[in-house]
Amino acid sequence: MLHDLPAQVKIVALVLFVGAVVATPREAFWAFGVHAALLVGAIVIAKVPPGFVARRLVIEVPFLLFAFLMPFLGVGERTTVLGLSLSVAGLWGAWTIIIKGTLGLGASVLMAATTEVTDILEGFERLRLPKLVTAIAGFMVRYLDVVVGELRRMRVAMTARGYDPTWIGQAGPIASSAGSLFVRSYERGERVHRAMLARGFDGTMPSFEQVHVTPKAWMTGTAIPIMSWLVAIVAWVIR
Amino acid sequence: MSTPALEVRNLTYSYPDGRQALAGVDFHIHPGERVALLGANGAGKTTLVLHLNGILRPSGGTVRVAGLDVTDDHLKEIRRRVGLIFQDPDDQLFMPTVRRDVAFGPANFGVQGADLDRRVAGALEAVGMEDAIDRAPHHLSLGERRRVAVATVLAMSPEILVLDEPSSNLDPAGRRELSAMLTTLDITMMLVTHDLAYARELCGRVLIMSRGTIVADGPAEQILGDERLLAENRL
Numbered sequence: 420m421l422h423d424l425p426a427q428v429k430i431v432a433l434v435l436f437v438g439a440v441v442a443t444p445r446e447a448f449w450a451f452g453v454h455a456a457l458l459v460g461a462i463v464i465a466k467v468p469p470g471f472v473a474r475r476l477v478i479e480v481p482f483l484l485f486a487f488l489m490p491f492l493g494v495g496e497r498t499t500v501l502g503l504s505l506s507v508a509g510l511w512g513a514w515t516i517i518i519k520g521t522l523g524l525g526a527s528v529l530m531a532a533t534t535e536v537t538d539i540l541e542g543f544e545r546l547r548l549p550k551l552v553t554a555i556a557g558f559m560v561r562y563l564d565v566v567v568g569e570l571r572r573m574r575v576a577m578t579a580r581g582y583d584p585t586w587i588g589q590a591g592p593i594a595s596s597a598g599s600l601f602v603r604s605y606e607r608g609e610r611v612h613r614a615m616l617a618r619g620f621d622g623t624m625p626s627f628e629q630v631h632v633t634p635k636a637w638m639t640g641t642a643i644p645i646m647s648w649l650v651a652i653v654a655w656v657i658r
Numbered sequence: 659m660s661t662p663a664l665e666v667r668n669l670t671y672s673y674p675d676g677r678q679a680l681a682g683v684d685f686h687i688h689p690g691e692r693v694a695l696l697g698a699n700g701a702g703k704t705t706l707v708l709h710l711n712g713i714l715r716p717s718g719g720t721v722r723v724a725g726l727d728v729t730d731d732h733l734k735e736i737r738r739r740v741g742l743i744f745q746d747p748d749d750q751l752f753m754p755t756v757r758r759d760v761a762f763g764p765a766n767f768g769v770q771g772a773d774l775d776r777r778v779a780g781a782l783e784a785v786g787m788e789d790a791i792d793r794a795p796h797h798l799s800l801g802e803r804r805r806v807a808v809a810t811v812l813a814m815s816p817e818i819l820v821l822d823e824p825s826s827n828l829d830p831a832g833r834r835e836l837s838a839m840l841t842t843l844d845i846t847m848m849l850v851t852h853d854l855a856y857a858r859e860l861c862g863r864v865l866i867m868s869r870g871t872i873v874a875d876g877p878a879e880q881i882l883g884d885e886r887l888l889a890e891n892r893l
């Protein structure tokens with residue numbers, strides 16, 4: 420169900436959900452529980468394997484390490500937990516980073532798992548992001564593989580002539596290959612521009628079809644974030 | 659005789675560094691002809707191609723497409739009429755999906771909505787790639803990308819198709835598929851190559867280019883049968 424929603428609905432839903440999580444007061448533990456339950460519910464509905472989400476969440480680890488240090492390094496009022504003296508402000512800071520970061524990232528992973536990159540780009544375009552910006556992002560997506568392929572071929576060519584990247588004295592070739600990769604990419608940019616001109620490009624990207632989004636799709640897509648906002652508002656009121 | 663689909667007269671071009679790439683090119687192609695332009699590396703083939711729809715401008719001489727001079731006034735119309743297909747499909751296919759890429763040309767000429775969808779579907783069908791419409795170009799094989807590259811140009815309904823080295827780097831099956839597809843297209847065609855077998859297979863007429871000029875122009879059988887002429891021109 421989530422897979423079929425138009426990308427712009429999912430982008431708006433993601434932003435709304437993250438906004439609701441950020442707006443929730445940090446003391447309202449129950450509210451974060453509800454946010455998490457809503458997110459897990461959405462993941463289940465979308466049939467995204469939990470293992471997939473868990474692997475993608477690994478990117479958060481460096482931030483979590485930082486968060487774990489905060490109670491020890493924080494200043495001000497202190498409290499004792501299991502014999503350790505911890506900063507109260509640091510504990511709150513760590514809690515906020517961990518819960519808000521994880522919920523936000525989880526929602527982003529859900530979106531990435533249910534939406535093709537190209538659809539995300541089109542979604543941003545339909546949300547009236549400037550066409551130049553989406554075009555640049557599109558070129559990046561399109562040419563990442565091409566540039567990585569060029570880099571790989573250059574490495575193979577270097578290895579074939581005795582290049583051994585483990586030896587520190589061989590740092591020079593890496594630097595020069597970065598330079599030639601830049602030149603190659605620049606030249607490709609020129610050739611692509613020619614190909615664009617050849618097909619009538621006059622400086623502005625053409626408009627493509629606008630997919631009409633039904634009110635039902637908007638309602639389905641934003642149901643969960645709206646519930647999150649209700650939770651955030653209630654949490655503020657009863658605080 | 660009919661107005662030539664393409665008419666190049668005494669075309670000269672020097673690069674900004676002073677190197678002369680074209681030294682007086684003369685030829686014309688009539689509607690419906692399939693012509694091969696042969697030449698060794700550095701003979702000026704690609705430079706000539708870039709003049710055919712106004713990406714490079716002549717230092718001297720003229721290029722006319724179906725009677726229209728290649729000048730700023732007609733640039734857009736010229737670019738619709740002359741479909742250039744570049745050697746590296748990774749240069750030609752720059753949009754994130756095949757659908758967008760094929761739509762890029764006609765959309766630039768103001769085609770929209772259902773009309774645009776029809777053009778895209780029709781062009782992909784003509785090259786046998788309709789199943790790839792929602793795929794990303796970098797997920798296609800080289801042969802498939804070449805065919806989609808042809809579709810990006812066909813979608814503009816050009817009057818003349820100019821292909822730069824269409825067979826390079828293709829495996830034999832890819833070459834056969836591409837030539838079989840090209841023979842089904844009913845359109846004026848100029849094939850720039852140094853693949854003699856390809857020229858013989860697809861074209862009735864051959865031009866040979868050397869050092870920035872056309873040095874031979876005639877029926878394919880006659881020119882491709884002249885071993886000495888070919889050898890003199892590094893073919």
